[in-house]
Amino acid sequence: MLKQPEISRLIRELRQLTGLTQEQFAAALGVTYSTVNRWENTHMQPSPLALKQIKAMLKEISTTLEAERSQQCQQLLDRHFPEALPNQREI
Template sequence: MAIKKLSIINQPEIGKLIRELRIEMELTQEQFAALLGVVYPTVNRWENGRSQPSPLALQQIQRMLQELGERGNELLQQYAAEN
């Protein structure tokens, strides 16, 4: 259910969600990119609304949100509600 919600969030909300998740995890854009197997400019483009994550990246981001437990659910609900 949550993966479906994440996949329907549009820009710029997905970029905001990614930024909030990264900050919550206390990671730089470079560190976050490394966890996802992408390069820093990719994360920067996501956060600035210039591109959207691939379906595979969305799955990985969803897993990160799930690992945060209740806080991850709060973030997801916040940005899904703005859509």
């Protein structure tokens, strides 16, 4: 499981890559703005379901963005979700 400072950085970097505000990011995940704000400010950790949604969002946008930002999304996936690397089964 990811540690809180890593989660905070992951969410902030993902939002910056996509150009989403905390409110827009929250809406995309189906959570409130204050929840995303707490995640980014290390006051709270996302639930396992929210982490799964964040991982899915990263995978999806890594295929839809231009090459440079797509590569940055893939690097975030590799760094924060190493089990998502190719050649490894996902449970």
